[in-house]
Amino acid sequence: MTERTSKKKTGFKKCRSATFSIDGFSFTIVANEGGESHHRPLVRFAPVTPCTGITDSKGILMDPRSTEEILADELPVPDEPDAMEKTAIRRLVDPEDELSDIQSDSVPSEVRDWLASTFTRQRGLMLRRSEDKPRFRSIVHAVQAGIFVERMYRRTSNMAGLSYPSNVVTVLKQVDMWSFDVFALNEASGDHALKFVFYELLTRYDLINRFKVPVSALISFVDSLEVGYSKYKNPYHNLMHAADVTQTIHYLLLKTGMVHWLTELEIFAIIFAAAIHDFEHTGTTNNFHIQTRSDTAMLYNDRAVLENHHVSAAYRLLQDDDEMNILSNLSKDDWR
Numbered sequence: 001m002t003e004r005t006s007k008k009k010t011g012f013k014k015c016r017s018a019t020f021s022i023d024g025f026s027f028t029i030v031a032n033e034g035g036e037s038h039h040r041p042l043v044r045f046a047p048v049t050p051c052t053g054i055t056d057s058k059g060i061l062m063d064p065r066s067t068e069e070i071l072a073d074e075l076p077v078p079d080e081p082d083a084m085e086k087t088a089i090r091r092l093v094d095p096e097d098e099l100s101d102i103q104s105d106s107v108p109s110e111v112r113d114w115l116a117s118t119f120t121r122q123r124g125l126m127l128r129r130s131e132d133k134p135r136f137r138s139i140v141h142a143v144q145a146g147i148f149v150e151r152m153y154r155r156t157s158n159m160a161g162l163s164y165p166s167n168v169v170t171v172l173k174q175v176d177m178w179s180f181d182v183f184a185l186n187e188a189s190g191d192h193a194l195k196f197v198f199y200e201l202l203t204r205y206d207l208i209n210r211f212k213v214p215v216s217a218l219i220s221f222v223d224s225l226e227v228g229y230s231k232y233k234n235p236y237h238n239l240m241h242a243a244d245v246t247q248t249i250h251y252l253l254l255k256t257g258m259v260h261w262l263t264e265l266e267i268f269a270i271i272f273a274a275a276i277h278d279f280e281h282t283g284t285t286n287n288f289h290i291q292t293r294s295d296t297a298m299l300y301n302d303r304a305v306l307e308n309h310h311v312s313a314a315y316r317l318l319q320d321d322d323e324m325n326i327l328s329n330l331s332k333d334d335w336r
Helices: 002-011 067-074 083-093 109-119 136-152 157-161 166-172 182-188 193-204 215-229 239-256 264-276 286-292 295-299 305-320
Strands: 015-022 025-032
Touching (some): 166 182, 193 215, 193 239, 193 264, 215 239, 215 305, 239 264, 264 305, 286 295
Antiparallel strands (some): 015 025
């Protein structure tokens, strides 16, 4: 009796399992709580709808390979030089591509409908994606890239709102470069580097049209920004610094490819933030304001004194004068 009990304890492995359905597929998770793992085929996934394939009695799709073979095939060897790269690529391509991941304002509706009808999976008809079938996300990114390039080099009707001197046009040809010369732009524009960089980037990204920015309000707003940046005759935190940071942000968005992963609203917010980030900078530090008990320090209770002032003062321009409110046509959700 003792021997039989001992054999029973040795051969029996207590398991727990859970079954759930997602997107028309039934998934089963089995966990061993003790002892050696069973050398049973690894459960992959099972469609709820009838299908062909190797299944067990419960209708679970089975992979004929052992667990070790599957792991060896799918995971890179840790010591390989490109192991980290392979893992990173796998993280990017493994998640299922879904149409909902693509922002509706990133791709025209006609293109979106075509992509949906051509590359999305018909639920229950296929167990696995064909290896040579283009992935939905990669196709969308290609379309987004084409749209972005078109916008970047297209001059819209809004360009009539701001006259570009020939010298300014020449300098702005380098705006996509890390070596962009903001000093040359400021000289060519007559101390209006921020105005032309800000306007140029909003135009290139087609944000003026997208968010229905009144051109007259935009020009008035950026003129007031330049006045504020010159208020304290700051030798560094001035309008050239604001123009430089704004152009640098554009360069980083473009060269890192982040521009294809952000919505137009997010790009607008980034460029806007760069343009106003040191508005009315006094040329002194936060600690100076705190120690001298300046009105600004008192207003913000010694907390991020200058940073709070930059944002507050810039938004005050928008709120106090409708003729400067470049965000007047934003929806309530976009404003938030």
